[in-house]
Amino acid sequence: MTTYLLRRLLALLPVMLVVVTIVFFLIHLIPGDPVAVILGPEADARQIEDARRVLGLDRPLPEQLLRFYARLLRGDLGRSYFLDRPVTTALWERAEPTLVLMASALFVAVLIGVPSGIVAGAHQGSGWDRALMTLALLGVCVPGFWLSLNFVYLFSVRLGWLPVAGYASVFQDPVAALRYMLLPAVSLGFSQSALIARIARSCMIEVLRQDYIRTARAKGLAERSVVYLHAFRNALVPVVTVIGITMAILIGGAVVTEIVFNIPGLGRLIISAILRRDYPVVQGVVLLTAAVYMLINLVVDVVYAFIDPRIRYV
Amino acid sequence: MSDGVAVDQRAAVPAASPEAAAAGARARLVRRILRNPSILIGGSVFLLLVLVALTADVLSPYNPTRLYPDQRLKPPGARNLLGTDEFGRDIASLVLHGSRVSLLVGGVTMVLTSLGGVVIGLVAGYYRRLDLVIMRVMDGLMAFPAILLAIALMAARGPGVWNVIISLSVVYLPRTAMLIRSTALSVRELDYVLAAQALGRGGPAIAFRHILPNCLGPLLVQGTFIFAYAVLAEAILGFLGVGVPPYVPSWGNVIASGKNVIREAFWVSAFPGVALTLAGLSLNLLGDGLRDTLDPRLRTE
Numbered sequence: 001m002t003t004y005l006l007r008r009l010l011a012l013l014p015v016m017l018v019v020v021t022i023v024f025f026l027i028h029l030i031p032g033d034p035v036a037v038i039l040g041p042e043a044d045a046r047q048i049e050d051a052r053r054v055l056g057l058d059r060p061l062p063e064q065l066l067r068f069y070a071r072l073l074r075g076d077l078g079r080s081y082f083l084d085r086p087v088t089t090a091l092w093e094r095a096e097p098t099l100v101l102m103a104s105a106l107f108v109a110v111l112i113g114v115p116s117g118i119v120a121g122a123h124q125g126s127g128w129d130r131a132l133m134t135l136a137l138l139g140v141c142v143p144g145f146w147l148s149l150n151f152v153y154l155f156s157v158r159l160g161w162l163p164v165a166g167y168a169s170v171f172q173d174p175v176a177a178l179r180y181m182l183l184p185a186v187s188l189g190f191s192q193s194a195l196i197a198r199i200a201r202s203c204m205i206e207v208l209r210q211d212y213i214r215t216a217r218a219k220g221l222a223e224r225s226v227v228y229l230h231a232f233r234n235a236l237v238p239v240v241t242v243i244g245i246t247m248a249i250l251i252g253g254a255v256v257t258e259i260v261f262n263i264p265g266l267g268r269l270i271i272s273a274i275l276r277r278d279y280p281v282v283q284g285v286v287l288l289t290a291a292v293y294m295l296i297n298l299v300v301d302v303v304y305a306f307i308d309p310r311i312r313y314v
Numbered sequence: 315m316s317d318g319v320a321v322d323q324r325a326a327v328p329a330a331s332p333e334a335a336a337a338g339a340r341a342r343l344v345r346r347i348l349r350n351p352s353i354l355i356g357g358s359v360f361l362l363l364v365l366v367a368l369t370a371d372v373l374s375p376y377n378p379t380r381l382y383p384d385q386r387l388k389p390p391g392a393r394n395l396l397g398t399d400e401f402g403r404d405i406a407s408l409v410l411h412g413s414r415v416s417l418l419v420g421g422v423t424m425v426l427t428s429l430g431g432v433v434i435g436l437v438a439g440y441y442r443r444l445d446l447v448i449m450r451v452m453d454g455l456m457a458f459p460a461i462l463l464a465i466a467l468m469a470a471r472g473p474g475v476w477n478v479i480i481s482l483s484v485v486y487l488p489r490t491a492m493l494i495r496s497t498a499l500s501v502r503e504l505d506y507v508l509a510a511q512a513l514g515r516g517g518p519a520i521a522f523r524h525i526l527p528n529c530l531g532p533l534l535v536q537g538t539f540i541f542a543y544a545v546l547a548e549a550i551l552g553f554l555g556v557g558v559p560p561y562v563p564s565w566g567n568v569i570a571s572g573k574n575v576i577r578e579a580f581w582v583s584a585f586p587g588v589a590l591t592l593a594g595l596s597l598n599l600l601g602d603g604l605r606d607t608l609d610p611r612l613r614t615e
Contacts, residue, residue, distance in 0.1 A: 029467065141595040290462070
């Protein structure tokens with residue numbers, strides 16, 4: 001297990017190098033002169049020259065790249081042009097809402113997805129199966145951000161049950177936090193539950209074909225205990241992976257959901273940074289989300305290898 | 315069902331010539347595709363969307379970019395079938411024209427990722443020395459959450475249809491490249507490829523003439539799903555305000571403007587969303603159906 005973990009961590013190094021390099025080159029993808037674009041049309045030649053020196057853009061490209069690597073190794077993501085503070089501080093301030101949103105959406109997705117998939121798979125071809133899978137297909141195809149808007153219209157505007165948008169910290173006002181978070185979590189979680197349900201269903205069908213299930217049936221066990229005691233547990237193994245993948249997808253979904261519900265998280269941070277041409281913040285958010293994304297994928301693989309030892313030797 | 319039996323019997327009869335066998339296999343594949351309900355439904359809806367995009371100018375009752383200040387936020391009715399937005403623009407005309415941006419972005423992204431993916435995947439699958447470098451770069455691109463990489467690229471390049479297409483192509487290219495590479499890797503060890511090598515065929519000839527045809531099925535399936543992702547991603551970028559410019563009628567842009575008036579006018583965001591869902595549904599059905607008919611691993615079941 002330790003060798004496997006070490007191997008996976010080592011394999012991550014070149015990928016991280018590529019990721020960091022891509023993020024570095026983002027600023028060089030700006031058409032024309034990046035500094036002129038960042039400072040806007042009012043800047044004169046001297047200001048542009050000064051800014052270029054401050055940003056280090058006057059040095060040769062390889063040197064800039066090496067300086068970028070060195071800065072990152074020190075945990076320095078640069079300074080926000082607009083927010084007047086280090087990018088790391090800005091990220092830290094905005095991480096909580098995004099993490100809370102991701103966690104609650106994951107909770108909703110698992111709560112809906114796993115039982116529906118298991119029931120559909122256990123009764124393959126039945127009316128329940130068809131109804132649930134049609135719903136799941138819709139869940140995959142209905143765009144999450146549009147679904148959120150419809151929920152806002154129905155539950156906030158028409159019924160007035162929940163606030164239209166906003167955010168409260170769970171640590172300060174748990175009740176208000178729940179009221180604000182309910183719609184974002186449900187609309188983001190519902191879209192993801194469809195994927196979980198589809199996978200859970202096919203895992204269940206796969207497991208129910210195994211010999212030991214036939215044995216369980218042959219020795220006269222009730223269908224209920226065959227399905228829910230014998231098959232269910234083994235069907236959950238791949239579902240763990242899907243839950244991990246869902247978590248990774250949720251990062252992107254959370255960014256969009258934050259815009260719908262005005263949640264002051266990383267998604268709103270990157271969008272407002274783009275509008276203000278605050279490129280260090282854009283780079284910081286992208287780098288942070290990519291790091292979290294890679295970390296989740298690593299954890300999923302390790303957990304999977306832990307549950308299913310055959311994986312380690314592949 | 316009786317047709318299925320007949321097909322099986324025909325398959326059991328030894329074919330007269332390889333050409334006849336290939337033609338028979340092709341005819342059977344076409345029949346299987348036409349009989350698949352997912353492909354039929356998904357394909358029909360998708361064709362309808364293409365027709366709508368092509369004839370949007372004729373179908374639209376109004377010019378979608380023309381503002382009618384005295385007709386602001388009118389609910390669906392006789393004059394405006396799907397209502398108007400905050401500038402008095404006709405929602406029906408906006409939705410009809412929005413299909414153009416969606417299909418353009420989805421289609422061109424599909425073509426670009428397929429072309430790029432084939433070249434990169436075949437090179438990586440055939441020239442083992444380049445494989446290591448290419449795959450690390452692809453891994454790096456895949457290490458970003460897709461929509462965030464697209465947002466970041468749009469942040470650098472600025473709004474515009476072509477920038478959306480290029481960003482999404484970069485985001486989705488690695489998936490196709492890896493698919494082609496793995497297919498190429500499994501095919502290159504087969505006897506007929508070894509035979510071609512023994513006959514003195516060069517690398518590119520083998521890659522394109524002998525390995526590529528085996529990748530076409532998976533490529534088409536993958537391309538259909540990338541089309542669906544790209545349509546959705548384009549709408550998301552538009553909704554976030556970093557996609558095509560706001561004055562271009564696109565579903566994402568209209569939904570974004572509907573968000574601001576959701577208290578007074580739900581129809582502004584509702585109808586483009588329905589169109590977007592329909593497009594996604596048709597492409598997903600088409601992709602599912604194509605996968606079931608074209609993927610040899612699933613066919614044996």
